[in-house]
Amino acid sequence: MINEKRIVKEFxxxxxxxxxxxxxxxxxxFIAKELKSLGLEVFIxxxxxxxxxxxxxxxxxxxxxxxxxxxxxxCHMDTVSPGKDIKPIIKEGxxxxxxxxxxxxxxxxxxxxxxxxxxxxxxxxxxxxPIEIVFSIYEEGGLFGAKNLNYDKIISKxxxxxxxxxxxxxxxxxxxxxxKINAKIIxxxxxxxxxxxxGISAIFIAANAISRMNLLRIDEExxxxxxxxxxxxxxxxxxxxxxxxxxARSLSNDKLEKQTNHMIRCLxxxxxxxKGQVEINTQRMYNAFQLEENEEIVNIVKNAYENxxxxxxxxxxxxxxxxxILNAKGIKxxxxxxxxxxxxxxxxxISIQDLMNTARFILEVIQSxx
Numbered sequence: 087m088i089n090e091k092r093i094v095k096e097f098x099x100x101x102x103x104x105x106x107x108x109x110x111x112x113x114x115x116f117i118a119k120e121l122k123s124l125g126l127e128v129f130i131x132x133x134x135x136x137x138x139x140x141x142x143x144x145x146x147x148x149x150x151x152x153x154x155x156x157x158x159x160x161c162h163m164d165t166v167s168p169g170k171d172i173k174p175i176i177k178e179g180x181x182x183x184x185x186x187x188x189x190x191x192x193x194x195x196x197x198x199x200x201x202x203x204x205x206x207x208x209x210x211x212x213x214x215x216p217i218e219i220v221f222s223i224y225e226e227g228g229l230f231g232a233k234n235l236n237y238d239k240i241i242s243k244x245x246x247x248x249x250x251x252x253x254x255x256x257x258x259x260x261x262x263x264x265x266k267i268n269a270k271i272i273x274x275x276x277x278x279x280x281x282x283x284x285g286i287s288a289i290f291i292a293a294n295a296i297s298r299m300n301l302l303r304i305d306e307e308x309x310x311x312x313x314x315x316x317x318x319x320x321x322x323x324x325x326x327x328x329x330x331x332x333x334a335r336s337l338s339n340d341k342l343e344k345q346t347n348h349m350i351r352c353l354x355x356x357x358x359x360x361k362g363q364v365e366i367n368t369q370r371m372y373n374a375f376q377l378e379e380n381e382e383i384v385n386i387v388k389n390a391y392e393n394x395x396x397x398x399x400x401x402x403x404x405x406x407x408x409x410x411i412l413n414a415k416g417i418k419x420x421x422x423x424x425x426x427x428x429x430x431x432x433x434x435x436i437s438i439q440d441l442m443n444t445a446r447f448i449l450e451v452i453q454s455x456x
Contacts, residue, residue: 087206087209087210087449088202088203088206088442088445088446088449089202089205089206090438090442092202092205093198093199093202093441093442093445094176094181094438094441096198096201096202097174097181097191097194097195097198097441098174098181100113100117100190100194100197100198101172101174101183101189101190101191101194102172102173102174103116104169104170104171104172105163105164105165105169105190105194106164106165106166106167106169106170107139107164107165107166107223107224107225107226107227108134108137108138108139108140108164108223108224109139109140109164110139110140110141110163110164110223110224111134111140111141113163114130114141114142114144114163114221114223115141117144117163117197117201117221118130118144118146120201121144121146121201121204121219124148124201124204124205124208125148125208126146126147126148126204126219127146127147127148128144128145128146129144129145129146129236129239130142130143130144130145131143131145131234131235131236131239132236133222133223133224133230133231133234133235133236134223136234137223137224137230137231137234139223139224139231141223142223142231143220143221143222143223143231143232143234143235143236144163144219144220144221144222145218145219145220145235145236145239145240146218146219146220146221147216147217147218147219148204148207148214148216148217148218148219149216150214150215150216150217151213151214152213152214152215152455152456154215154216154455154456155215155216155242155243155244156215156216156217156218156241156242157215157216157217157218157242157244157245157246157451157452157455158217158218158219158220158240158242158244158245158246158412158417158419159200159217159218159219159220159245159246159248159448160219160220160221160222160232160245160246160247160248160249160408160412160419161193161194161196161197161200161220161221161222161247161248161249162193162221162222162223162224162225162226162231162249162408163193163194163197163221163222163223164222164223164224164225164226164231165188165190165192165193165194165226166188166192166226166430167188168186168187168188168432169187169188169190170187171187172187172188172189172190173186173187174189176438179437179438179439180435180436180437180438181435181436181437181438181441182433182434182435183432183434183435185432185433186432187432188429188430188431188432188434189426189434189435189436190434191424191426191429191434191435191436192249192251192426192429192430192434193225193248193249193424195248195424195425195426195436195440195441195444196248196249196424196444197221198441198445199248199424199441199444199445199447199448200219200248200445200448202445203445203448203449203452204217206445206449207449207452212449212452212453213453214452214453214455215452215455216241217452218240218241218242220232220235220240220408222235222408225249225407225408228371229371229372229406229407229408229410229411231408232408232411232412233372233411235411237415240417242417243416243417243418244382244383244386244417244418244419245383245412245417245418245419245420246383246387246419246420246422246448246451247407247408247409247412247419247420247421247422248421248422248424248444248448249407249408249409249421249424250403250407250421250422250423250424251423251424251425251426251427251428251429252423252425252427253399253423253425254391254396254422254423254424254425254440254443254444254447255391255396255397255398255399255423256399256401256422256423257384257387257388257391257398257399257400257401257420257421257422258401258402258403258407258409258420258421258422259376259377259378259379259381259384259400259401259402259420260337260374260375260376260377260401260402260403261337261374261375261402261403261405261406261407261409261410261421262307262335262336262337262342262374262403262404262405262406263335263336263337263338263339263342263370263371263372263373263374263410264333264334264335264342264370264371264372264406265333265334265335265342265345265346265368265369265370265371266331266332266333266368266369266371267330267331267332267333267334267346267349267350267366267367267368268329268330268331268332268366268367268368268369269329269330269331269332269353269364269365269366269367270327270328270329270330270364270365270366271288271291271292271295271317271327271328271329271330271353271357271362271363271364272288272326272327272357272362272363272364272365273285273286273287273288273290273291273324273325273326273327273328273360273362274286274324274326274362275323275324275325275326276323276324277322277323277324278321278322278323278324279322282324285324285326286324286326286360286361286362287324287325287360288317288325288326288327288328288362289317289318289325289328290360291328291356291357291360291362291364292315292317292328292330294356294359294360295352295353295355295356295357296312296330296352298352298355298356299312299348299349299352300345300348304336304341304345305341307336307337307338307341308334308335308336308337308338308341308342308345309334309335309336309404310332310333310334310335310345310349311332311333311334312330312331312332313331313332313333314329314330314331315328315329315330315331316328316329316330317329330353332349334346334349335404335406336374337374337376337402338374339373339374342374346368350366350368353366354366371406372406372410372411372414373410373414374410375409375410375413375414377413377418377420379400381418382418383418383419383420384400384420386451386454386455387420387422387451388400389454390447390450390451390454391447393450393454394443394446394447394450396443396447403421407421409421422447424436424440424441424444425437425439425440425441425443425444426440
């Protein structure tokens with residue numbers, strides 16, 4: 087029932103519409119119009135106003151022909167850079183960009199699959215439960231669209247997020263919490279050649295603090311990274327200020343708190359030791375989530391894959407997604423693979439077969455619900 091020519095054509099059309107984070111308006115308007123043409127009630131919330139974007143999240147509803155509980159499907163509309171003027175090409179059944187940009191399969195392949203499934207439902211008058219769709223803004227960089235979604239419009243208590251890479255069949259039931267750590271290290275400037283002893287090097291403090299930190303892979307559940315260091319103006323000036331950006335993640339909220347506190351303590355103790363100062367701001371971006379393997383939505387997804395002849399795999403993830411936020415809001419949700427590869431790189435690609443099978447998977451879920 088899935089129309090290969092149509093889903094490929096629509097996916098290519100979608101990725102050609104620029105939708106960098108906080109600039110999703112043109113794409114959102116296009117998709118909203120398409121959803122309305124399929125008979126869905128469509129609403130765009132005011133999340134964009136709250137986060138400095140130019141549009142809000144799309145919330146769409148299709149009334150059910152079955153009197154059963156609704157189900158939610160979620161994808162995000164924004165893409166990372168470089169994502170302007172994407173030129174998709176097809177080689178041997180695989181869709182790539184031309185190598186100068188990302189492709190945008192993360193996450194427009196998910197959107198294309200959802201909309202293709204809705205078109206098939208309409209074409210064949212298939213029985214279906216009430217369906218809710220969320221296409222979020224500003225997922226990349228903080229899940230801000232999902233955080234500011236108008237949840238008063240959502241009644242579903244079970245959901246499927248289509249926003250993971252790799253082989254189809256992967257079902258993510260556990261995801262990490264994340265803390266952002268921003269620090270300003272303050273020293274004292276001096277002439278590096280004439281009187282360096284009169285200065286306090288913020289770079290020296292930062293380097294020593296970082297050397298004392300446990301970083302990268304901490305344990306099987308926890309990671310930490312220094313992502314950016316900025317500071318200094320000239321080699322003959324003892325650097326008075328350095329800015330540092332870091333993160334920590336863990337599948338355990340308690341472990342994350344321990345790691346974050348360790349990194350903060352390294353900064354504070356080192357600054358004090360070398361007579362500098364440090365200003366630190368930490369922010370919990372999202373909390374961890376974990377579903378039981380026998381949770382209803384997990385079984386629904388497993389059965390759908392098995393009915394397609396795809397072996398399901400229960401996995402955890404080190405990356406955050408809108409799944410974290412939906413679960414925090416009481417919507418039991420899993421994140422599933424859509425088959426895209428090398429996300430956020432110029433080598434990003436997706437096979438036409440995986441694109442079609444993702445749409446088939448959505449149909450299988452919808453038709454299996456009783």
